[in-house]
Each structure stands twice: as structure tokens, then as C-alpha cells.
Amino acid sequence: MLLDIQELTQSYKGGKLAIDQLSLTAGAGILGLLGPNGAGKTSLMRILATISQPSSGKALWRGQDIAMNPSQLRGELGYLPQYFGVYDQLSGREFLHYLAGMKGLKHADADKQISELLARLNLLPVADTSLSQYSGGMRQRIGIAQALLNDPALLIVDEPTVGLDPQERAGFRQLLSEGREERLVILSTHIVSDVESIADTIAIMAAGKLIQLGSPQALQAKVADKCWQCTVSPAELTELQRDFVVSHSTRQGDRLLVNLVADLCPHPGAQRRAPSLEDAYLYFVANKPGQAPLTKVA
Structure with a gap:
């Protein structure tokens, strides 16, 4: 078991609960996290990405508390937040090389992986164009590429298909499906079609609570x-x-x-x-x- 979440709670000023005693476990594969806006999905993603800490409860990665030992997970983490910023003065290729360096990738390895990701995400024609010239969909694809740079064991993507056309969304789902035997992918969205064809397990959240957990087939049977x-x-x-x-x-x-x-x-x-x-x-x-x-x- 790679991820073990134990009674996780996140509260804000005034006592409002973004996450309310959520527990689940997950191994390698694709976990689809579904829920309406305000369900607590992004708050959960930020905790798992070591950006924020829970008010109570634990999230364990390979048995280690993420809040107590974030560095272990960060070396294995790929993260695409819901709102992803870029350095407009850099080209797409330069931006990915910069982040690859931040993640400790060797230049030769990074160069090969970046070229492959740019090709697979249909960004090669604009790879050397300034990010300031990119459309919203192109920026989202660059965000997806940077999340995959270090071949992460935990890949967290929050509303990743915003701005993508249907063909790009289909290609993205295929990209996530590859390597699912070796990594845990958490795909957070409120768009059911983004997860129904690729998720091994679906977690449904509402009002900060985990209200259903199971395979797509099991949830349909209910x-x-x-x-x-x-x-x-x-x-x-x-x-x-x-x-x-x-x-x-x-x-x-x-x-x-x-x-x-x-x-x-x-x-x-x-x-x-x-x-x-x-x-x-x-x-x-x-x-x-x-x-x-x-x-x-x-």
C-alpha cells in the first residue's frame, strides 16, 4: 500500500471544515477523485502534495507521515495544481529544463524526456516559443508535462483537462494510463468522463467527506x-x-x-x-x- 490516509481533517478560520475525517488507502493505479466544487478535493490535493498540513489525522506515503517527513515524498512527486503558473519570459522547452533542474534530473536525461513529452502533448511546434504566446490549453499541457518530468511514483493532477479540446483530453487520459502498474495517479475532477474510462477506483467527496469509494463498476451496481x-x-x-x-x-x-x-x-x-x-x-x-x-x- 503506497498511500494511507487516516481520519484526515482540515479546518479553516471560523471552524469550517474543508476535509472532515477522511480515510482511505490506495496502491498503484488510478484513483479518480470526484466531487462538486467546494467538496474539499483541492484541499486534500494540497495536503498530499506537501503544500499544506492537516489540522488533524495523518497521510502516510510508504508508511511515512507526509507532514513529518515531506522530503521523502517530494522526490517521488509530480503535481499539477488546478491553477498553474509559468514564467512567461521562457519558452516551453526552457521552462521544462528549468523545472527538471529543480527536480535534480541530469541534463541528458531531462533533454530526452522533455522532447518526448513535448511530442506526446503536441507541443513540439511551439516548444521554442515564449510561454507568453501560449493559449490556455497549451499552458495546461506544459503543466502536465512538468508534472511527469521525474517519472513520479505519486502523480497528483487537479482538474487537469481544463482548456483541453476533446482530442487532447483523450490523449491525456491515455498518457495517465501508461505506467499505472508502477505509480499511483490521483486525478481530481468534477467531470465524470475524465475518469470513468481509466480509473481503477473512484472516491466521491461532498462537503469535505468521503461518501463513496469503489470501482466504477461497483458504484454503478449500487x-x-x-x-x-x-x-x-x-x-x-x-x-x-x-x-x-x-x-x-x-x-x-x-x-x-x-x-x-x-x-x-x-x-x-x-x-x-x-x-x-x-x-x-x-x-x-x-x-x-x-x-x-x-x-x-x-
Whole structure:
């Protein structure tokens, strides 16, 4: 087991909890961390990246407390924060060489790895262009490249696909999948499609708590009897949205084909359908601790 998080809590001024007694363990593979904005994902990532310390509890890497011995993890860490800054006066290649030096990579090894990463992230055409000329998507790809520079054993990426087009997002997911047998990748996002095809395990957070943990298949199985589909009018859809989770709707003439998630049948014409990971995510977030379940029957 590489990572062992034990009752981790992070509180801010006024007593607000960003993380509330969160515990989980993880080995090599891809851990998808899902949750809405404000769920505590970024606070957790900052602790695991040794940037901040928990108010209580522990996070252990290879059995060592991260807060007590951050240097051990930092030598094995690759981190892409949600908001990633660059040195605009440097080119993409110069920037990566600078960070490679900071990480202690030998120049020859760094040069080879940087060229490979620039090629794989479709940045070779602008590798020697000033970062001030990069688009938001290009800057995000440079951020991904720097996180992978030292072939990290722990790779933490927080909302990494912001600014990437669909083709770039697919390429990024493939990049993360490679080497998953030797490293732990923590991919934090609120976009379900970013993790559903590559994550070995999904952790769902809401209001600072870990509310679900399991494989994508296991989480889908938990909502297998809660997924419904029906055809309704626009007025009926508005009413359904007040009482249930609507995961998708498609217009069919003057009617709408609607996918819903609910404990009991939400509409007289509703039929059961196969669940998706998005259904599971929306259901568990809507039914987080302290909130009434979705049980109203139309």
C-alpha cells in the first residue's frame, strides 16, 4: 500500500471544515477523485502534495507521515495544481529544463524526456516559443508535462483537462494510463468522463467527506435499480427537476426523452435503464449525509 490516509481533517478560520475525517488507502493505479466544487478535493490535493498540513489525522506515503517527513515524498512527486503558473519570459522547452533542474534530473536525461513529452502533448511546434504566446490549453499541457518530468511514483493532477479540446483530453487520459502498474495517479475532477474510462477506483467527496469509494463498476451496481427513463413534456421536465436528479435529456419533437436517478419510480411512464457512472455520481452527491433521499413518487 503506497498511500494511507487516516481520519484526515482540515479546518479553516471560523471552524469550517474543508476535509472532515477522511480515510482511505490506495496502491498503484488510478484513483479518480470526484466531487462538486467546494467538496474539499483541492484541499486534500494540497495536503498530499506537501503544500499544506492537516489540522488533524495523518497521510502516510510508504508508511511515512507526509507532514513529518515531506522530503521523502517530494522526490517521488509530480503535481499539477488546478491553477498553474509559468514564467512567461521562457519558452516551453526552457521552462521544462528549468523545472527538471529543480527536480535534480541530469541534463541528458531531462533533454530526452522533455522532447518526448513535448511530442506526446503536441507541443513540439511551439516548444521554442515564449510561454507568453501560449493559449490556455497549451499552458495546461506544459503543466502536465512538468508534472511527469521525474517519472513520479505519486502523480497528483487537479482538474487537469481544463482548456483541453476533446482530442487532447483523450490523449491525456491515455498518457495517465501508461505506467499505472508502477505509480499511483490521483486525478481530481468534477467531470465524470475524465475518469470513468481509466480509473481503477473512484472516491466521491461532498462537503469535505468521503461518501463513496469503489470501482466504477461497483458504484454503478449500487444504483442499478435507481435509473429511469421516460418521455415527458417540457413542463413535466421542469417539475421532475425540482424533485429528482435529471442526468440527461434529449429533445424528440415537442417531447423530451429524460434520464433520471431516483429511489422509486419518478413518473408513471418511467422504465428502468442501465446505469452509468455519472448516474452514480449524481445520485450519491444528491444524497450526501444529512440530506433527504430522492424517494418521492409522482
